[in-house]
Every structure is written in C-alpha cells, then in structure tokens.
Amino acid sequence: MSSVVSVETLWIVTPHGRLFTRRWFPAGEEGSQLKPPIILFHDSLGCVELWRDFPERLCQATGHEVIAYDRLGFGQSDPHPESLPMHFIRDEAERFFAFIKSALQIDRFVAMGHSVGGAMAACCASLYPQSCVALITVSAQAFVEEQTLRGIKEAKVQFEEPGQMVRLEKYHGDKAQWVLSAWTDTWLSASFSGWTIEDTIDVIHCPLLAFHGEQDEYGSALHPMRIAGLTKALGKYLILEDCHHVPHREAPDLVLDAVGRLLETSR
Template sequence: MSPVTTEVFWIETPQGRLFARRWFATPNVSDKPVIVLFHDSLGSVDLWRDFPQQLCEATGLDVVAYDRLGFGQSAPYPGHLPLTFIQDEAERFFPQLREALGIERFIAFGHSVGGAMASHCAANNPRDCLALITESAQAFVEDRTLQGIRTAKQQFQAPGQLERLGKYHGDKAQWVLDAWTETWLSAAFSSWTLKHSVGSVHCPLLALHGDLDEYGSVLHPQRIAALAGDRGEAVILEGCHHVPHREESARVLAKVIDYLGRIG
C-alpha cells in the first residue's frame, strides 16, 4: 500500500461554503480517476473515519469526501431539505465540487442515501464517470427502511444521543436528524424510487449490501444493479449491517479492489 497525503478544501458556492478533504495517492498520476465519496443521511467527512485513507492506499487512486450543505463543517442549509434533495446534490452541488477541485474522470462511491446521489452523478456524467459503487443504498421506500428510521428517531430521544451527533455537525445536529427522519417518513416521499428518478446508468455498477441491513432488504442492491443492465453486479455481504465499510472494512476494500480490477 502506498503512503498518502491529505489536503482540506473550502469551496465557496452561491448556496454556502462546502468542506472537502482529498487524499492524494503516491505516486500521484494526474490522468487517473478520482474516487468521490457521498455520505449517508447523518454522515460527514469525519464520520467516514479512516476508510478514505484505506481506500486511497488500497486502490492507488485519489479519494475525495465532502460534507453536503447542512452537514459536518459545511454551511447550514437554508431552510427545510426539499424532497428533490437527492437529484439536487447531483445537479447543483456536485458540479461545483468538481470544478473547484479539478475533478474530471471519477468513480462515484455512495453510502446509504449517498448511493442514490452517486447514482444520479453517474447518470448525469456518462462520459466522465467510469464506475459506480453503492453501499447499503436504497432503491425505493421500503417498510423495513421506514421502521429502521422510526426506531432510530426514538433512540435519538435518549439523553446524550443528539449531543453525540453534535460532535460532527455542531449546532446543525437537530436539522440533520430532522432532514433524515422527517423527509423519509413523509407521505410525499413514499413514492420515490431510484429507477424513476435516475432511469439508467451507463457505467459498470457494483451494489454492496449487508444481509442484516436494518434499513433495507436485499431487494435494494438487486434493483440498483439492474440500473446498469448486464454491467451491474449486486454483492451481498453476509453478517453485515448498514455500515459495512466500518464493520468489515477489509472485506469491503477487497470487493472494491477486485471489482475495479475486473472492469479496468
């Protein structure tokens, strides 16, 4: 594994400032694609922990992670999160990230709802997105997903739980929690599907999913993989819950390395 260096970026956008971090592979080769990470509904750059560095070391590719507007160290989101937030990320914010960091060819890697955002980015940039990787992503609003969110919402009522979230999001923690729970639990969002919003993906696609995921059954990776037709592949990780890159990082990295090697 090659050593890596990191750099922090502050990206000014009309909507507010975004925080990003880039892990540079050594040796750095300018024409290689960059892996861009899209975090989950409660996530941030810091909550990826050491996975971006591990991914950079294992693949020899630069890795970029950023806090979406309203999350982590990025600026607060102006108002309530709209129901179009998934496609908005691909159409409004991701292009600004690419321009600011000079990202041309890329591999989109999204965890949970970040997987849906990564799928949109792949669909919107068919020439530049070389591969799509989703992990624990949702393809539709499933009863199992909603029950998991209701359980988590109740757990966050316990003393100290919101404060734990505040370690990563500061005084935006309540907004972050509400943006997740109230959006997904709203009747207006119940008909959302990734197929309807994305249509299809024209690059190789790897959909990773734990068989014990509390926020979605194995129907999700199957439907996500189908977005790419015969270029899509669903891999079920036995014994994993919703965050395989934290629970079984070595296994996730092995699957990613094998996949990129086979398409590459």
C-alpha cells in the same frame, strides 16, 4: 499498496454556502494522477469525519485519489438555509456535485456512496455518463420500504433519549437537529413515500457494484438487486454476511478488495 502522501482540506464556495472538502492523495503509485478520483457521498447523518479511516484505506488499497465532502447543512459545511427538498437526492447531483466537479477540475471519476449517498452517487453516474467510469453503492436504498421506515422510526425514538443528540453535535455542531430532522422528516413524509431510484435517474452505462449487509436494519436485499438492475450488462451486487448498515466499517477488507477488483476492470 502505497502509503498516503498527503491529505488536503479545503472549502468549496457555492452560491448556497461553503462545502467542506478533504482529499487523500496516494504516494509511490506510478501513473496515479491518471487514475480518476473516487468521490465519496455520505449518508443521512454522515459527514467527512464519519468516514473515519476508510478514505485513507481506500486510497492506499486502490492508488486512486479519494475526495469526500460534507453536503450543505452537514459536518463542517455551512448551514442549509431551508428544509431539505423532497427532490434532494437528484438536487445533490445536479447542483452541488457540479460545484465540486468544477472547482476541483474533475474530468473522469468514480462515484461511491453510502446509504442515501449511494442514490446520489447513482445520480451522478447517470448525469455524467461520459465522466463516471464506475459506480459503487454501499447499503443504498432504491425505494421506500417498510423495513426502511421501521428502522428510521426506531432511530428517531433513540435520539429522543437524554444525551443522544450529543453524538450528532460532535460532528454537526449546532446543525445537529436540522440533520436529524432532514433524515427522519423527509423519509417518513407521505410525499416521499413513492420515491424510487428508477424515477430519480436515467440509465447507467458504467460498471456498477452494490454492497449490502445481510442484516441491514434499513433495507432488504431487494435494494441492491434493483440498483444492480439499473445497468443490465455491468451491474453486480454483493451481500455481505454478518453485516448491518455500514459494511465499509464492519467488513472493510472485503469492501476494499471488491472495490479494487472492480476498478482494475474499469480502466
């Protein structure tokens, strides 16, 4: 295991606004520059800061550079000028990740996403089949399930309680209400009810590993099963016991070990 040499923070300029980005570089890992970076896609309420120490640990455990960015409207990135479009998952892969890939001169990469970020990572793997060498999803949704809607409705009620929005404002500032609405209004919308990951992406050709918590409040084990089925020969899923919706925080050692093993076989 190496130690992290440096952390770089930068803003990537797009025609739609600036994207806050952070990079973690490994030290003492021979040939590490030849390893494809791991790109992290955050969840519906997430941002770079909410990955906490996971990117650093991921960098240390794998010897790969790790890159995380705040989507437009989230974290330290510029505000989103409008409401979230219903095709926002594919839109992220087609438009915004393209700016990240170009600005950082990324050729080969590993896509890894949490929750809705997992679907975005899958889109990137599908859109860039020659570049994406592995796909990892964590608690990702594959369709709009009643359990998913129930979890979102309960969370929406909780955020109406006094002081709860302060949690979001800590990370998103005055964009917090937009962030919450972008999540709840989109997923609870009738026009989004028929969304499926199969309709969002084409086939995936790289090795795939889908993590899912056994007690995930936002989706059943049907989600990682369907995600693993996106690629017949190379897709696997792992159900983690005693885990809810954030396995990389609840069981980081198990996640890091499995990711490391996947990347060893993906070179």
